[in-house]
Amino acid sequence: MxxxxxxxxxxxxxxGKIAAASTAEKNLALMEIxxxxxxxxxxxxxxxxxxxxxxxxxGMSQSMLDRLALDEKRVENMAKACENLTGLxxxxxxxxxxxVRPNGMRITKVRVPMGVIGMIYEARPNVTVDxxxxxxxxxxxxxxxxxxxxxxxxxxxxxxxxxxxxxxxxEPDIIQLVEDTSHETAQLMMRANGLIDLLIPxxxxxxxxxxxxxxxxxxxxxxxxxxxxxxxxxxxxQMAVELTxxxxxxxxxxxxxxxxxxxxxxxxxxxxxxxxxxLDEHNVEIxxxxxxxxxxxxxxxxxxEEDYAREFLDYIISVKVVENVDEAIAHIAKYxxxxxxxxxxxSLENAEKFQKQVxxxxxxxxxxxxxxxxxxxxxxxxxxxxxxxLHARGPMGLRELTTIKFxxxxxxxxx
Amino acid sequence: MxxxxxxxxxxxxxxGKIAAASTAEKNLALMEIxxxxxxxxxxxxxxxxxxxxxxxxxGMSQSMLDRLALDEKRVENMAKACENLTGLxxxxxxxxxxxVRPNGMRITKVRVPMGVIGMIYEARPNVTVDxxxxxxxxxxxxxxxxxxxxxxxxxxxxxxxxxxxxxxxxEPDIIQLVEDTSHETAQLMMRANGLIDLLIPxxxxxxxxxxxxxxxxxxxxxxxxxxxxxxxxxxxxQMAVELTxxxxxxxxxxxxxxxxxxxxxxxxxxxxxxxxxxLDEHNVEIxxxxxxxxxxxxxxxxxxEEDYAREFLDYIISVKVVENVDEAIAHIAKYxxxxxxxxxxxSLENAEKFQKQVxxxxxxxxxxxxxxxxxxxxxxxxxxxxxxxLHARGPMGLRELTTIKFxxxxxxxxx
Numbered sequence: 165m166x167x168x169x170x171x172x173x174x175x176x177x178x179x180g181k182i183a184a185a186s187t188a189e190k191n192l193a194l195m196e197i198x199x200x201x202x203x204x205x206x207x208x209x210x211x212x213x214x215x216x217x218x219x220x221x222x223g224m225s226q227s228m229l230d231r232l233a234l235d236e237k238r239v240e241n242m243a244k245a246c247e248n249l250t251g252l253x254x255x256x257x258x259x260x261x262x263x264v265r266p267n268g269m270r271i272t273k274v275r276v277p278m279g280v281i282g283m284i285y286e287a288r289p290n291v292t293v294d295x296x297x298x299x300x301x302x303x304x305x306x307x308x309x310x311x312x313x314x315x316x317x318x319x320x321x322x323x324x325x326x327x328x329x330x331x332x333x334x335e336p337d338i339i340q341l342v343e344d345t346s347h348e349t350a351q352l353m354m355r356a357n358g359l360i361d362l363l364i365p366x367x368x369x370x371x372x373x374x375x376x377x378x379x380x381x382x383x384x385x386x387x388x389x390x391x392x393x394x395x396x397x398x399x400x401x402q403m404a405v406e407l408t409x410x411x412x413x414x415x416x417x418x419x420x421x422x423x424x425x426x427x428x429x430x431x432x433x434x435x436x437x438x439x440x441x442x443l444d445e446h447n448v449e450i451x452x453x454x455x456x457x458x459x460x461x462x463x464x465x466x467x468x469e470e471d472y473a474r475e476f477l478d479y480i481i482s483v484k485v486v487e488n489v490d491e492a493i494a495h496i497a498k499y500x501x502x503x504x505x506x507x508x509x510x511s512l513e514n515a516e517k518f519q520k521q522v523x524x525x526x527x528x529x530x531x532x533x534x535x536x537x538x539x540x541x542x543x544x545x546x547x548x549x550x551x552x553x554l555h556a557r558g559p560m561g562l563r564e565l566t567t568i569k570f571x572x573x574x575x576x577x578x579x
Numbered sequence: 580m581x582x583x584x585x586x587x588x589x590x591x592x593x594x595g596k597i598a599a600a601s602t603a604e605k606n607l608a609l610m611e612i613x614x615x616x617x618x619x620x621x622x623x624x625x626x627x628x629x630x631x632x633x634x635x636x637x638g639m640s641q642s643m644l645d646r647l648a649l650d651e652k653r654v655e656n657m658a659k660a661c662e663n664l665t666g667l668x669x670x671x672x673x674x675x676x677x678x679v680r681p682n683g684m685r686i687t688k689v690r691v692p693m694g695v696i697g698m699i700y701e702a703r704p705n706v707t708v709d710x711x712x713x714x715x716x717x718x719x720x721x722x723x724x725x726x727x728x729x730x731x732x733x734x735x736x737x738x739x740x741x742x743x744x745x746x747x748x749x750e751p752d753i754i755q756l757v758e759d760t761s762h763e764t765a766q767l768m769m770r771a772n773g774l775i776d777l778l779i780p781x782x783x784x785x786x787x788x789x790x791x792x793x794x795x796x797x798x799x800x801x802x803x804x805x806x807x808x809x810x811x812x813x814x815x816x817q818m819a820v821e822l823t824x825x826x827x828x829x830x831x832x833x834x835x836x837x838x839x840x841x842x843x844x845x846x847x848x849x850x851x852x853x854x855x856x857x858l859d860e861h862n863v864e865i866x867x868x869x870x871x872x873x874x875x876x877x878x879x880x881x882x883x884e885e886d887y888a889r890e891f892l893d894y895i896i897s898v899k900v901v902e903n904v905d906e907a908i909a910h911i912a913k914y915x916x917x918x919x920x921x922x923x924x925x926s927l928e929n930a931e932k933f934q935k936q937v938x939x940x941x942x943x944x945x946x947x948x949x950x951x952x953x954x955x956x957x958x959x960x961x962x963x964x965x966x967x968x969l970h971a972r973g974p975m976g977l978r979e980l981t982t983i984k985f986x987x988x989x990x991x992x993x994x
Contacts, residue, residue: 180936184935263957265955265956265957269946269950271956271957278968279938279968357791361968362968362969376772376795377795380791380792382967382968382969384969400991403991406991406993407991407993410993410994414993414994515988519986520599521595523694523984524984525984525985526984526985526987527984527985527986527987528987528988528989529986529987529988529989530988530989530990530991530992531684531987531988531989531990531991531992531993532992532993532994534993534994535684535987535992535994536985540680540994541680541686541985542678542680542686552797553693553694553776553777553797553982554777554797554799554969554970554982555969555970557982557983557984557985558983558984558985567968567969567972568972568973569938569939569940569941569942569972569973570940570941570942570951570956570972570973571934571942571944572941572942572943572944572946572950573930573943573944573945573946574943574944574945574946575945575946576815576818576821576822576945576946577945577946577947577950578821578822578825578829578946578947578949579825579829579947579949579950579955
């Protein structure tokens with residue numbers, strides 16, 4: 165039996181109890197996790213330093229190191245996130261609807277946990293805690309497989325959390341970490357039909373593609389964000405500079421960061437130098453079309469097809485000068501990953517057209533794509549951002565980790 | 580370019596218009612389809628006779644012939660189903676929620692069509708009309724691939740519907756039928772990433788397994804129903820006979836038909852002969868455990884592991900005598916496909932335990948599993964019955980053919 169089979173069996177064996185747990189019992193476990201994280205902060209940071217040292221040796225980029233690094237504040241934020249979850253409404257047991265049929269049968273649609281959730285993710289150790297806490301609150305068992313870069317951190321975090329849930333009266337196996345970070349364990353998780361009810365990959369485009377290509381269990385695609393901003397003819401150009409700068413440079417390593425800027429041809433001469441001046445403060449590399457190069461000069465790297473399709477997650481932005489909103493929409497339809505796109509405009513007509521026709525999870529008018537996030541949207545927490553249309557789209561909270569079930573009560577009705 | 584690529588491109592090109600259509604425009608198209616079905620009933624039945632003749636030549640079973648056969652009443656029912664859809668609420672454009680955030684950003688969560696839906700199904704030609712009509716009403720373009728057994732019927736039905744939607748002002752390509760029913764076109768549909776937003780297979784276990792194994796686009800597993808009835812110690816035995824008979828024999832070829840009967844050991848001696856007497860009226864073959872054979876005698880075929888896992892879709896039922904409700908629940912956890920299960924009992928405790936612990940889409944107390952159906956549940960219509968937990972579970976109506984999108988409007992907000 166493979167390690168994943170064995171973990172899946174263990175999760176299956178204890179999913180019933182966590183599924184049936186009361187909100188109070190689950191909240192108690194979350195408080196225990198928060199407490200344990202604070203108490204073990206020193207050890208967690210020590211484990212994280214092992215990961216960081218190794219990453220630096222391996223020449224990891226600054227933005228990846230930023231994802232990997234923990235400090236006291238980040239551990240405190242993890243603990244706070246667990247505490248905050250106790251204040252959120254528990255979706256499990258909600259009655260979504262129902263009716264008494266003409267024949268007297270009573271139908272009730274109730275919200276129930278998914279069962280066992282698998283998470284495959286990359287270098288951010290906070291995902292280990294976020295995912296475990298969200299699965300716990302929504303009544304699910306979870307199997308976590310983080311990246312090898314964060315292995316020491318994740319082992320320590322899982323150990324701390326397993327101890328805490330046990331203290332709260334649950335089997336520790338409701339939270340399991342796959343310590344073998346080989347390609348094979350990921351593949352096994354993707355095909356764990358009958359053991360894992362839902363698989364959520366969080367990471368770069370390569371991981372997501374691999375999961376989509378290979379998974380035979382239900383999957384939610386998340387987080388690949390080739391996000392666009394379109395600066396329309398009527399845009400407030402100063403606002404457009406702020407939004408582009410914020411989208412690109414405030415935290416370039418995350419999925420809702422901007423990757424591409426489309427500029428209406430009639431304001432390109434004026435806007436592009438303003439944008440460049442601001443982005444220069446962060447040494448952002450500009451990969452642009454011919455027109456961009458004509459306006460901004462030799463600093464512009466010629467953009468390839470690939471650049472327009474790419475999620476840089478770095479201080480790089482692709483730029484294209486377009487005819488109008490229609491060309492912008494068509495460009496987005498061709499290159500976007502369906503995450504978040506923004507139009508900066510003062511035209512009501514173009515704003516509505518853009519929001520109606522752009523087929524992405526979050527479509528913005530005059531605000532930063534960086535807001536596509538569970539907390540910012542008011543969900544209270546987030547396990548990922550879905551870029552597919554099935555089940556969940558955009559930031560996913562507790563409700564998206566549950567499903568429904570029909571209960572039908574009768575007195576001998578037949579058809 | 581493959582036939583599926585080409586159809587996918589055509590669907591993609593016209594999905595915008597059907598997605599943006601008003602409810603009135605879509606209802607008009609549905610009325611045109613109903614009218615056209617009635618006007619062309621003779622031709623439809625002629626095409627269906629070609630399919631039936633071929634099927635008989637090929638020795639198709641009676642219950643499969645029942646699925647394939649159309650008559651005036653069935654065509655009239657298809658037309659009526661289209662008309663009925665006009666009375667259902669259109670989920671597209673519904674505002675699911677939203678808020679104004681502390682920074683003044685306005686977030687609106689709106690319901691939108693999926694885009695392009697693919698359907699792969701088997702011998703029932705009515706699915707061609709049902710699926711097209713439901714996709715139309717929910718603002719989606721559809722690519723239909725029925726079974727080769729129903730090809731003549733499906734070609735005629737698609738032709739009639741395409742003419743009707745064109746009359747109503749839509750491009751006929753919002754409804755496309757794959758006429759090449761080779762294995763290859765199904766495979767291509769399963770991997771049509773970027774062209775088909777959602778794939779719904781409807782058919783036997785083999786088809787569903789193949790889709791789950793091979794699809795790289797989002798899928799909803801449907802309809803494999805290894806449905807169980809558990810006759811508890813305290814059951815009203817006459818009711819249990821009625822429910823077993825209804826579940827097994829009223830229409831054995833459908834997914835909510837009963838396939839397996841579990842009997843509490845303390846009432847087995849009394850119940851099994853009653854059950855057998857009733858099932859004998861339909862010559863139902865009983866595949867039972869040793870205890871069943873001891874009680875009912877040599878008419879019982881010994882049940883194999885495979886029999887307990889199988890969806891017979893025929894006048895065959897597997898039977899097992901069990902210790903108690905816990906063994907029944909464990910048996911169901913092992914063999915069920917998660918469709919519909921029923922307990923016949925007078926024990927409130929066992930009824931609640933069964934409904935809580937059985938992890939299936941529909942869990943019944945004292946009524947027939949045959950009710951798992953969109954119409955019977957009051958959804959007004961149904962495109963299939965999901966046996967997965969992602970996105971939809973149980974009977975799926977219009978809402979399950981849509982997704983959501985976040986619209987965010989601001990005035991320069993940054994993070």
